[in-house]
Amino acid sequence: MAKLETKIHNITLKNPVMTASGTFGYGEEFADFIDLSRLGGIIVKGTTGERRQGNPYPRMAETPMGMLNAVGLQNVGVATFCKEVYPRIKDIKTNILVNVSGSSIEEYCSVAEQIDELENIPGIELNISCPNVKKGGMGFGTKPDMAAQVVEAVRKVYHKTLIVKLTPNVTSVVEIAKAVEGAGADSVSLINTLLGMAIDVERQRPYLSTITGGLSGPCVKPVAVRMVWQVAHAVQIPVVGLGGIASAADALEFLMAGAKAIQVGTANFMDPTVTVKIVEGLEDYCQRHKIEDINDIIGII
Amino acid sequence: MKQITDFTIVSRKQLGDHYFALTLRHPDQLPPIAAGQFVEVEVQGNRDVMLRRPISIHDVDPTANTLTLLIQIVGKGTRQLAQLQEGDRLNLIYPLGHGFAVEGQHPLLVGGGAGIAPLLHLAKCYHAKGIRPTILLGGRTKDLIPVREAFEPYGELLIATEDGSLGEKGMVTQHPQFSAAYDHICTCGPTPMMKAVGRYAVERGIGCEVSLENMMACGIGACLCCVTDTDEGHKCVCKEGPVFDALRLKKWMGLE
The missing domain is CATH 2.40.30.10 (Translation factors)
Structure with a gap:
């Protein structure tokens, strides 16, 4: 069987398939459907300094081959995560990473510091790209100097693998990626959702309580592949690709474009077993194409 | 599982x-x-x-x-x-999701529109415990109350239609047998109906369960899209609901 093992900085993944933050809960929600240890990694729900309620309902709208969401970082807060959630998930036999979110540099640092203490969390994904919060979030990820400032500050307090999640809602994603690389990021993941909007014409009002929201699903995949390819050619640190992945073929596009690992997001909602199907699909692809090591096809485009 | x-x-x-x-x-x-x-x-x-x-x-x-x-x-x-x-x-x-508790000795099940759907299985669950619920179904007109015959073996069936085409004319809450004679109320249907039924029950200290319907993506508590405002903050309808104790929804019902 082909070697699917891949590496993101110091983290060894048994295969490149991870789950995207905000689409996989804390992993437990999927334990009835799949063996979580089959995954390369799980990136759990975006976690902030304090418990957050998120945005008012309605927070979701289905759009052609995709969906808009405006959840707005609803989560239990870092203290409850460390005390109650972490003990439940720490022994899952895969890499559990925490998506770290915030509204200020102090908040990002405080959350990162507390997660740093957790032995079985080998890395964080710093979310400077959430489009659904009024303060912070994407505000930090759209300007290279701001992005660098947050990453530098978190780098000082966080000692394990630091992945920075980038927003596609910028003129040049390469510029942001280079800025966070320069500031000490160990890896970048992209793309977060695309800022979008949908209107219910019968009721003459937006579908989302927040008017705008983040677009995800198969419709964003070509944009994501393009951005991953651009960034992978511009930085030295490993790139994690995501955006609309729903099959092994989709995952392979990102790997060939230069991603060392991929994340599956919205597709988990349609099929809670899709991640394992993608792992199996990668094995099958390697066998069909006589590829011994998945790394041999990473970045071939 | x-x-x-x-x-x-x-x-x-x-x-x-x-x-x-x-x-x-x-x-x-x-x-x-x-x-x-x-x-x-x-x-x-x-x-x-x-x-x-x-x-x-x-x-x-x-x-x-x-x-x-x-x-x-x-x-x-x-x-x-x-x-x-x-x-x-x-x-x-x-x-x-989380279903009905099947509580009470004299339960009233109140359904409207598509909300009557879960009440058949619920009526059968009561029936299996030797309890005969009162089942009150409502709709704008009789065509909007399908499968009413299916309920008949499992409880006392009452109908209310807004146009009077079947049963009592008016809303379910205006039905003469919609009263405090019950010790538990279960409701599923249009939001204004559930709010009215829930308020009625809570104000009289009657146990009440409300089954909500929100738009969902995952259905398993992962995406957090389907939340409702409960008295303890946003909760996923797909995981903590769809059936909630009305006492958790006082704010939602306009009681606080």
Whole structure:
């Protein structure tokens, strides 16, 4: 069987398939459907300094081959995560990473510091790209100097693998990626959702309580592949690709474009077993194409 | 334990213009299904319908390994599902959510529109405990109250229609037998109806369960899209609901 093992900085993944933050809960929600240890990694729900309620309902709208969401970082807060959630998930036999979110540099640092203490969390994904919060979030990820400032500050307090999640809602994603690389990021993941909007014409009002929201699903995949390819050619640190992945073929596009690992997001909602199907699909692809090591096809485009 | 699996449609019944019922069979024994739990149905054949649709479980026959879904045609997802025929395959994630507690000795079940769907399985659950519930179904007109006969063996059936085409004329809450004589009330239907029923029960200290219907993506508590405002903050309707104790929804009902 082909070697699917891949590496993101110091983290060894048994295969490149991870789950995207905000689409996989804390992993437990999927334990009835799949063996979580089959995954390369799980990136759990975006976690902030304090418990957050998120945005008012309605927070979701289905759009052609995709969906808009405006959840707005609803989560239990870092203290409850460390005390109650972490003990439940720490022994899952895969890499559990925490998506770290915030509204200020102090908040990002405080959350990162507390997660740093957790032995079985080998890395964080710093979310400077959430489009659904009024303060912070994407505000930090759209300007290279701001992005660098947050990453530098978190780098000082966080000692394990630091992945920075980038927003596609910028003129040049390469510029942001280079800025966070320069500031000490160990890896970048992209793309977060695309800022979008949908209107219910019968009721003459937006579908989302927040008017705008983040677009995800198969419709964003070509944009994501393009951005991953651009960034992978511009930085030295490993790139994690995501955006609309729903099959092994989709995952392979990102790997060939230069991603060392991929994340599956919205597709988990349609099929809670899709991640394992993608792992199996990668094995099958390697066998069909006589590829011994998945790394041999990473970045071939 | 939740599962994702294929069923075969063994019966499809059109019930007027707005409703149809699908009975689905699985080759294996079904897991225990609480009244009020739901399924997430995969919709095939319309590229604009990407997400599954949450549908409540109307009836369960554990000996035949079948379950029945009563579906109201409301949008592009349910219109697509209406095309399904006997013999077709349907993929479900189920059983999902938190169901009714089946409490009380003199329960009243109040349903409106598509909200009557989970009340049949619920009435049967009471019946199995030797309790005969009162079942009050409402709608704008009689055509909007399908499958009412199915309830008759399991409780005392009352009907209210806004146009008076069947039963008492008016809303369910105006029905003469909608009273404080019950020790537990379960309700599912349009939001204004559930709020009115819930307020009535809470103000009189009657135990009450409310089954909510919000738009969902995942159905398993992962995406946090379907939240409702409870007195303890936002909670997922798919996981902590769809059935909530009305006492947790006082703010939602406008009581605080």
